[in-house]
Amino acid sequence: MLYDGRPVELTAEQEEVASMFAIMKETDYMKKPTFLKNFWEGFKEVLGRSHVIKGLDKCDFSPIYDHLMAERDKKKALTKEEKAAIKVQKDAAEAKYKHALVDGRQEQVGNFRVEPPSLFRGRGEHPKMGKIKQRVYPRDITINIGRDAPIPEHPYPGQRWKEVRHDNTVTWLAYWRDTVNPKEYKYVWLGATSSFKAESDLLKYEKARKLKDYIDDIRKNYKRDWGSSDVRRKQMGVAVYFLDKLALRAGHEKDDDEADTVGCCTLKVENVECVPPNHIKFDFLGKDSIRYENTVDVEVPVYKAVEAFTKVDARGKRKGLRDMVFDTFDATDLNKELKALMDGLSVKVFRTYNASITLDRLLAEMEEAEDAYAGKTVDAKKADYDRANKEVAILCNHQRAVPKTHETSMAKVTEKLNAMREEIKALEEEHEAALRAKGKGKNPDAIASKLSKKMTALERAELQAAVKEDLKTVALGTSKINYMDPRITIAWCKRNEVPIEKVFNKSLLNKFHWAMDVESGFRF
DNA sequence: GCCCGTGACTCAGAAATATTCCA
DNA sequence: GTGGAATATTTCTGAGTCACGGG
Incomplete structure (x- = not known):
């Protein structure tokens, strides 16, 4: 590497650390002062006190970066046989x-x-x-x-x-x-296919299913608590309502040496906005610092309660933006309270329950909406499944970064769509001309059939493009792996003659081996 | 009893890698 | 049939949850 324009010799250990930094050249971390400061502190220590390198700003790591890239390219350039x-x-x-x-x-x-x-x-x-x-x-x-x-x-x-x-x-x-x-x-740990993991997976879903038998009472309970004169009761009633309606995470308190993120119990005044007459706008950073932005219609007592919770605490002291909405309990307290409602109930059970019951409901609704649903094409049924999956992913706020290639590939798709539309227009004109020619020219029926095929293809391509745009920030995988009871999916496949391999890839097939013999009538 | 740190587990998106698709 | 781009899968490891045990 270079320092102040001159080559510097590094020991093996120093070079290793420099390489860790060099390889991150193209990442956003390079723009973050905290990252640079922490790295420099570590690097400085590895360099030792009397080293010529005195600061990061005169460091040039590009020789290392270029070397690493060259190595990467070399690996890429190997023949198929060498790689194998x-x-x-x-x-x-x-x-x-x-x-x-x-x-x-x-x-x-x-x-x-x-x-x-x-x-x-x-x-x-x-x-x-x-x-x-x-x-x-x-x-x-x-x-x-x-x-x-x-x-x-x-x-x-x-x-x-x-x-x-x-x-x-x-x-x-x-x-x-x-x-x-x-x-x-x-x-x-053992892999996802192991007996230990399979057993606890089944246990997780069975616990979530059990919540179904308790949820009516729990709802009755929390609705009653909205009117409680005991602030703690009232706040818990609203919190459980949020879990039930929005599937939020618990939100344990965090230390100063962690990222500042929140969940249900750690929501701050600045994270919720009451919008008359009865909307609450949530805006906060959740797990992995993923933003949760959602405006929801709530029942009027909840609206009034949240309005009050954001103004003063249980002792009547005015709250600031950084104060907690729920100031009378934390996630541990809430879990303790949930245990009293149902054996084994905790905040995360609501999330599993919500995800699974939503998938179950959406799939059933689609089946009921059409006569002979099972007779639809497999592709159409798979598209339905993905739509249901998407709803669940949105509920759980499972996001992904827009793929780097999204814009360019979307432009290509648009171009293709336009070309298809042109073709259709040309065919339509040809068709009319053939009709006018009355048997002297081309056969109009042949053109019409070609035309209708093209139109179907266009519709399909348009749908595909819309789905692609729609899903660019939604991650479907997380809910499939962790939240939706696989038995719902497998039973649906069995009922509708969709090969399970269409919906579960090889690892999911293995991970969910415990669920494979579920009967086709299974409902969550 | 309670509270608070600890330990062990699940869940999370990005990055790396493998596979498929299409010109 | 081929190569490279697009897409799907796998790996990686960070970030949560939550029970429990000891002071």
């Missing part, structure tokens, strides 16, 4: 880490690799972004194996595992402390 050979070798080397023997069963391991050193990439305005995540060694890692199992080898001679445990009350295979956030742990 490398992959075979890699797979063979990794094979033995991919399975674990658990109670005599062979199970898939999830993440078997330890996280390599890098710069911490926190989401949103994370105070720790840019800090150096240190290399983790066997001496940092606690492993969990059977009492009689041989202690696995590691590639660092002279080191021992931090600890070897035999704990059959937990499901992790290994853990270590995160170096950026020492109070947090990183774990190695």
